[in-house]
Amino acid sequence: MRLLGAIVVALASAVAQAQEAKLGFLMPLTGGPGKxxxxxxxxxxxxxxxxxxxxxxxxxxxxxxxxxxQGLAKPGVDGIRKLMDVDKVDTIITGYTAVVMAVAPIAExxxxxxxxxxxxxxxxxxxxxxxxxxxxxxxxxxxMMLGYAKNRLNVRRLAVMTVVSDLGSSLGAAVKKxxxxxxxxxxxxETHQQTEANFRATMLKVLAAKPDAIYLTTSNDKQAxxxxxxxxxxxxxxxxxxxxxxxxxxxxxxxxxADGCYFTSAAYDPxxxxxxxxxxxxxxxKRFDGRTPNIHHANHYDLVQMYKVAAEAxxxxxxxVNGANMRESFRANLAQYPGAGGLFRFNFAxxxxxxxxxxxxxxxxxxxxxxxxx
Amino acid sequence: MDNAQLLLNLALEGIATGxxxxxxxxxxxxxxxxxxxxxxxxxxxxxASGYGMFYVLSALGWPIWIAFPAGIAVAIVAGFAIDRxxxxxxxxxxxxxxxxxxxxxxxLIVFEYALTLLFGPEGVTLDAGTLRTPLTPExxxxxxxxxxxxxxxxxxxxxxxxxxxxSATGKAMRAVAENRELARVLGMxxxxxxxxxxxxxxxxxxxxxxxxxxxxxxxxxxxxxIVLVAAVIAxxxxxxxxxxxxxxxxxxxxxESVMQWQFAAGWRQLVTFSVLYVLLLxxxxxxxxxxx
Numbered sequence: 158m159r160l161l162g163a164i165v166v167a168l169a170s171a172v173a174q175a176q177e178a179k180l181g182f183l184m185p186l187t188g189g190p191g192k193x194x195x196x197x198x199x200x201x202x203x204x205x206x207x208x209x210x211x212x213x214x215x216x217x218x219x220x221x222x223x224x225x226x227q228g229l230a231k232p233g234v235d236g237i238r239k240l241m242d243v244d245k246v247d248t249i250i251t252g253y254t255a256v257v258m259a260v261a262p263i264a265e266x267x268x269x270x271x272x273x274x275x276x277x278x279x280x281x282x283x284x285x286x287x288x289x290x291x292x293x294x295x296x297x298x299x300x301m302m303l304g305y306a307k308n309r310l311n312v313r314r315l316a317v318m319t320v321v322s323d324l325g326s327s328l329g330a331a332v333k334k335x336x337x338x339x340x341x342x343x344x345x346x347e348t349h350q351q352t353e354a355n356f357r358a359t360m361l362k363v364l365a366a367k368p369d370a371i372y373l374t375t376s377n378d379k380q381a382x383x384x385x386x387x388x389x390x391x392x393x394x395x396x397x398x399x400x401x402x403x404x405x406x407x408x409x410x411x412x413x414x415a416d417g418c419y420f421t422s423a424a425y426d427p428x429x430x431x432x433x434x435x436x437x438x439x440x441x442x443k444r445f446d447g448r449t450p451n452i453h454h455a456n457h458y459d460l461v462q463m464y465k466v467a468a469e470a471x472x473x474x475x476x477x478v479n480g481a482n483m484r485e486s487f488r489a490n491l492a493q494y495p496g497a498g499g500l501f502r503f504n505f506a507x508x509x510x511x512x513x514x515x516x517x518x519x520x521x522x523x524x525x526x527x528x529x530x531x
Numbered sequence: 532m533d534n535a536q537l538l539l540n541l542a543l544e545g546i547a548t549g550x551x552x553x554x555x556x557x558x559x560x561x562x563x564x565x566x567x568x569x570x571x572x573x574x575x576x577x578x579a580s581g582y583g584m585f586y587v588l589s590a591l592g593w594p595i596w597i598a599f600p601a602g603i604a605v606a607i608v609a610g611f612a613i614d615r616x617x618x619x620x621x622x623x624x625x626x627x628x629x630x631x632x633x634x635x636x637x638x639l640i641v642f643e644y645a646l647t648l649l650f651g652p653e654g655v656t657l658d659a660g661t662l663r664t665p666l667t668p669e670x671x672x673x674x675x676x677x678x679x680x681x682x683x684x685x686x687x688x689x690x691x692x693x694x695x696x697x698s699a700t701g702k703a704m705r706a707v708a709e710n711r712e713l714a715r716v717l718g719m720x721x722x723x724x725x726x727x728x729x730x731x732x733x734x735x736x737x738x739x740x741x742x743x744x745x746x747x748x749x750x751x752x753x754x755x756x757i758v759l760v761a762a763v764i765a766x767x768x769x770x771x772x773x774x775x776x777x778x779x780x781x782x783x784x785x786x787e788s789v790m791q792w793q794f795a796a797g798w799r800q801l802v803t804f805s806v807l808y809v810l811l812l813x814x815x816x817x818x819x820x821x822x823x
Binding site: 411 | 652747791
C-alpha cells in the first residue's frame with residue numbers, strides 16, 4: 158500500500174510539474190547591483206501573480222525560478238547551468254552585459270531562449286540567435302543625450318568617468334566620439350574599477366579640470382550615487398549625465414545631492430495616460446506598499462507578459478513550450494509590444510530593441526521627465 | 532586649482548584614506564603577530580561592528596555616543612565568539628595554520644551571509660553631512676571628517692603603543708608573541724593572553740567601521756576586499772610592528788591617491804601593487820618587521 162501511495166504521489170507531482178510553465182530569472186540578487194536586480198524581480202513577480210490570478214498561461218501555472226548572477230560572468234554561468242539542468246527551464250530573463258556575453262553561447266548550444274530588459278551595451282548585439290534584448294543600446298542614445306546637454310543644459314566642458322567593463326568601455330568611447338562630433342571640449346577622461354567605492358581622489362582631479370558636466374558610465378546605481386555624493390561634498394555644482402541605470406532608489410538616498418542628474422530612459426511615465434501603464438502602476442502600488450514603480454519594474458513586468466503571449470500561442474497550437482519554439486513564437490507574435498513601459502519594437506536580426514527615448518532628471522527626491530528625445 | 536594644488540590635495544586625501552586603512556589593519560596585524568593567525572574573519576568583525584552602529588544610529592535613532600560603544604561591543608562579542616567557537620577548539624586539536632586560515636575564511640563567509648540576511652545585500656551608508664564640507668576652497672581634501680580620521684588614528688595608534696609597552700596585559704602579549712613556549716613554561720596563561728588579544732583586535736575595528744560607514748559605506752560582499760587591504764598593509768608594515776601598520780596604511784593611501792596625478796584611477800591597483808612588489812623585494816620583512 159505504501160508503495161502504491163508513493164507512486165500516486167510521484168505521479169501527481171509529475172503531472173503538476175508538467176502543468177507548470179517555468180520562467181528562469183537569472184539576475185543579480187546580491188552584490189553591488191543586487192538591489193537593482195531585486196527591484197526588477199518585483200516587477201516580474203507582479204506579472205506572474207497577475208497571470209496566475211487570471212488562470213495562468215493557457216491554464217498552466219506560471220512559476221518564476223530565480224537564480225543570482227551577481228551581475229558577473231562566473232555566477233551567471235553557474236546560474237544558467239542550474240536553471241537548465243536542475244530546474245529544466247528553457248526560457249530565461251537575464252541581463253547585464255558580462256552575464257549575457259557569458260551565458261549566450263551556452264543558451265544557444267542548449268536551445269534556451271534568453272530575454273533581457275537590462276542589457277545596455279551594444280557588445281551583445283547579435284550575441285546569439287537565442288538572445289533578444291528589450292532595452293535599447295545606450296551607445297545609440299549617447300548622441301541624443303549629449304546634444305540635449307549642449308543645447309539645453311549649456312554644457313561646454315565635459316568629463317567622462319569610464320568604468321572598466323564591457324558596457325563602460327563602449328559607452329565611454331561613444332561619449333568621446335559623439336562629444337567630439339558636437340565640437341565640445343573634453344575636460345577630463347578618467348577610468349575606474351567596477352568595485353571602486355572611494356572616488357574622492359579621482360574627483361579632485363576631475364574638478365581641477367573645471368567640467369560643466371560629468372558623464373557616468375557605471376551601471377551600478379550604488380556606485381553612481383557614491384560618485385555623485387563625493388563630488389558634491391567636494392563642492393561640484395555642475396550636472397551629471399548618464400543613462401537608465403540612474404533610475405534607481407539608491408540615487409534618491411543621497412537627497413538633494415542627486416539634483417542635477419540627467420539621464421536618458423525608455424519612454425515610461427508612471428504619471429502618463431497609457432492605459433497599460435496606469436493599470437501596472439496601480440497594481441504595483443497596491444502590491445508593494447504604495448511605492449511608485451520605475452522603468453526597471455515596468456520592463457520586467459512587460460517581459461513576463463511577453464513570455465505569456467509567446468507561450469500561450471504555442472500551447473494553443475499544440476506545440477511544446479521549449480526554447481526553440483519560444484524563440485519562433487516570440488518572432489511571430491511580438492514584433493511590437495505595447496507594454497506598461499511603452500512601445501517595444503524588436504529587431505530580430507541582431508537581437509536589439511528600439512524604444513522611444515526621453516530625458517529624466519532627479520528633483521526633490523523624484524525621477525521627473527524633462528524632455529522627449531525621439 | 533593648479534597642478535601643484537592638485538598634487539597637494541591628492542596627498543592630503545591619501546593621508547586621510549590611509550589613516551582609515553591603518554585603522555582597518557591594526558587588529559589584523561596584532562593577531563598575526565601575537566597569535567600566528569591569518570585572521571581573515573577580521574573583515575567580518577569590521578562589518579558586524581559597522582552594521583551594529585548603523586542599526587543603532589538609523590533604526591533606533593540613538594546618538595553616536597551610544598552607537599560607537601555599541602559598535603565596539605558588537606566587535607568584541609564577534610571577536611570573542613570566533614576565538615571560542617573556531618580558533619580555540621581547532622588549536623586544541625593541533626590544527627595547522629592552513630586549517631585555521633580556511634576556518635577563518637569560513638567565518639568571514641558566515642558573517643557575510645548573516646549580514647546579507649539581516650540587512651539585505653545592498654550595503655549601508657550614512658551621510659557625514661557638514662563634516663565633509665571643505666575647510667578652505669584651496670584645500671578641498673581637508674574637512675572635519677579628514678581631521679577626525681587622521682587625528683583619531685594617531686591617537687589610537689599612540690594609545691595602543693603605550694598599552695603594549697606599559698600595561699601588564701600589553702607586556703604579557705609581547706612576551707607571548709616573542710616566545711610562546713617560554714611564556715608558558717614561566718607560568719603565563721597564554722590562552723588568556725590570546726583571548727584578550729582577540730578582543731582587543733576586534734574592538735579596534737570600531738573606529739574604522741564608523742569612518743567607513745560615513746564615507747564609502749559598507750556592504751556584506753566587501754568583507755574579503757576589506758581584509759585583503761588589512762593583510763597587504765600588515766605585510767608591508769612588517770610583522771610585529773604597530774608602527775608598521777600605521778606607516779603601511781598611510782603609504783598605501785598616499786600611493787593610491789597621488790598616482791592619480793598622472794594615471795587614471797583604473798590603474799590604481801596595478802600601480803599600488805607594483806610599488807608594493809618593489810618594496811618587498813628591497814625589504815622582504817616589511818618596512819618595520821624584524822629580519823627572520
